[in-house]
Amino acid sequence: xxxxxxxxxxxxxxxxxxxxxxxxxxxxxxxxxxxxxxxxxxxxxxxxxxxxxxxxxxxxxxxxxxxxxxxxxxxxxxxxxxxxxxxxxxxxxxxxxxxxxxxxxxxxxxxxxxxxxxxxxxxxxxxxxxxxxxxxxxxxxxxxxxxxxxxxxxxxxxxxxxxxxxxxxxxxxxxxxxxxxxxxxxxxxxxxxxxxxxxxxxxxxxxxxxxxxxxxxxxxxxxxxxxxxxxxxxxxxxxxxxxxxxxxxxxxxxxxxxxxx
Amino acid sequence: xxxxxxxxxxxxxxxxxxxxxxxxxxxxxxxxxxxxxxxxxxxxxxxxxxxxxxxxxxxxxxxxxxxxxxxxxxxxxxxxxxxxxxxxxxxxxxxxxxxxxxxxxxxxxxxxxxxxxxxxxxxxxxxxxxxxxxxxxxxxxxxxxxxxxxxxxxxxxxxxxxxxxxxxxxxxxxxxxxxxxxxxxxxxxxxxxxxxxxxxxxxxxxxxxxxxxxxxxxxxxxxxxxxxxxxx
Amino acid sequence: xxxxxxxxxxxxxxxxxxxxxxxxxxxxxxxxxxxxxxxxxxxxxxxxxxxxxxxxxxxxxxxxxxxxxxxxxxxxxxxxxxxxxxxxxxxxxxxxxxxxxxxxxxxxxxxxxxxxxxxxxxx
Numbered sequence: 001x002x003x004x005x006x007x008x009x010x011x012x013x014x015x016x017x018x019x020x021x022x023x024x025x026x027x028x029x030x031x032x033x034x035x036x037x038x039x040x041x042x043x044x045x046x047x048x049x050x051x052x053x054x055x056x057x058x059x060x061x062x063x064x065x066x067x068x069x070x071x072x073x074x075x076x077x078x079x080x081x082x083x084x085x086x087x088x089x090x091x092x093x094x095x096x097x098x099x100x101x102x103x104x105x106x107x108x109x110x111x112x113x114x115x116x117x118x119x120x121x122x123x124x125x126x127x128x129x130x131x132x133x134x135x136x137x138x139x140x141x142x143x144x145x146x147x148x149x150x151x152x153x154x155x156x157x158x159x160x161x162x163x164x165x166x167x168x169x170x171x172x173x174x175x176x177x178x179x180x181x182x183x184x185x186x187x188x189x190x191x192x193x194x195x196x197x198x199x200x201x202x203x204x205x206x207x208x209x210x211x212x213x214x215x216x217x218x219x220x221x222x223x224x225x226x227x228x229x230x231x232x233x234x235x236x237x238x239x240x241x242x243x244x245x246x247x248x249x250x251x252x253x254x255x256x257x258x259x260x261x
Numbered sequence: 262x263x264x265x266x267x268x269x270x271x272x273x274x275x276x277x278x279x280x281x282x283x284x285x286x287x288x289x290x291x292x293x294x295x296x297x298x299x300x301x302x303x304x305x306x307x308x309x310x311x312x313x314x315x316x317x318x319x320x321x322x323x324x325x326x327x328x329x330x331x332x333x334x335x336x337x338x339x340x341x342x343x344x345x346x347x348x349x350x351x352x353x354x355x356x357x358x359x360x361x362x363x364x365x366x367x368x369x370x371x372x373x374x375x376x377x378x379x380x381x382x383x384x385x386x387x388x389x390x391x392x393x394x395x396x397x398x399x400x401x402x403x404x405x406x407x408x409x410x411x412x413x414x415x416x417x418x419x420x421x422x423x424x425x426x427x428x429x430x431x432x433x434x435x436x437x438x439x440x441x442x443x444x445x446x447x448x449x450x451x452x453x454x455x456x457x458x459x460x461x462x463x464x465x466x467x468x469x470x471x472x473x474x475x476x477x478x479x480x481x482x483x484x485x486x487x488x489x490x491x492x493x
Numbered sequence: 494x495x496x497x498x499x500x501x502x503x504x505x506x507x508x509x510x511x512x513x514x515x516x517x518x519x520x521x522x523x524x525x526x527x528x529x530x531x532x533x534x535x536x537x538x539x540x541x542x543x544x545x546x547x548x549x550x551x552x553x554x555x556x557x558x559x560x561x562x563x564x565x566x567x568x569x570x571x572x573x574x575x576x577x578x579x580x581x582x583x584x585x586x587x588x589x590x591x592x593x594x595x596x597x598x599x600x601x602x603x604x605x606x607x608x609x610x611x612x613x614x615x616x
Binding site: 292293425429432433435452453454455456472473476477484485 | 503506543
């Protein structure tokens, strides 16, 4: 059932996002020629200027579309009229949440790849690339040193950190929308307010945890001095708890407090 | 004969407002039943409870002996008053969607009914009129081989010819294992098709009887009785 | 075929009357096969259970019989049909006589008027 929900979710979102990404890449390729052709004459400059602005707007559009779909799909498909269909399907409500989470995550990854590809396609020359690669490699090497040369651990923690952070942010949006649904009037405002409250609560929690951990670990409350191999796990655990809490709350609201208009 | 629906002392509140108070009700299989009552009487609340869209404050509700959940959603087919289909989808895509999620969905039947009503499956729902969208929804709901059909105002927004078609579909779809629960205001149109009627007022059931019994005892149609009982 | 069902009287009774009328008039001939309950109900625009009740009652009256394998049939028993026809006619006649009496005619006058009218109608 989960697969079917995801398939449906992909169908609903791909029809806008894929064309958008393709157009972005197409314009990027065109702009590469404009960039390297380099003629500085009047009309040409004007046209290529416009093209670069277009590319810029497309990058914004891809990002915006991903965020907007994340919010709209959750709200419109589950908590407005379409909810009558989705919540009477023979599926568990947490599958409804997970299917949207996974597909949103997928689009986040796809848009980031598309944007990086777009920039690389248009602006990158071979020496640019090696400069960037060197910078990345040396940062990773430094990180590896902290972890006592343990590559695997570095990658596990980096990936967990990125993934959990993305998931936590998405679930934060979902739980805010779900909390907003509990109110009969001004649902959207309540969602927004609860987003702000949850966001700040998490920031505060993170701060408290880091300070506490730093204090007990090294006697100083300045956690900026914490080493990556201590810093990362703490954040990962907090993020994990955040994900669980938001997921559980959203599911609870769906199971016990659903009230479609 | 196990009943398809059993409600015992069912109560549902919205804040301080009691939508259903202590409702006890049993629906047998193989019946076409009308749920009749004025706006705000609790009809839609009851139907939502049957479909697991609401959780009661107290009391129990069992569909085919099971509590509302994934298993009951497989055997209950729900037609809400609203259009609940995504506008961007084509009719054929919606049929595919139903086929995907519901094992007991008969897509052949659905396409037959669509062609009977001259609805083009290639059209996007966005381009259809409200009445046509409602017909599509009804076709989807009736194409499932469910044990309980909950139809909320199925004939309200459609023209008289389509109305006849819909009532005809309900009759020919009949099987002794399945029950159709119809919530409506248009009683006179639908009276002959109903086995039983339930009158509901202010969250309580005031009458549950067969149509013929009412005509025998009261000497008038259910529609007339309704107007009397619910006079403003 | 138009089934006119009014809203005041029980549906199953009206269904019985409608079928009886069709048997009498010969629309349903003796030995004719009857459509399935569902088809008949759909044609009449009524609930299948109600139609089933009407058919069961008609069977009890001996106007319909069920063959377990092939379905329901109008009885071939012409005696039964004849009796039905007679009973129906008696009902109409009794009602007519009552109404005429209410207007003020006595029995001889009714018979006279009846014979005269039939002669007129033949022309």
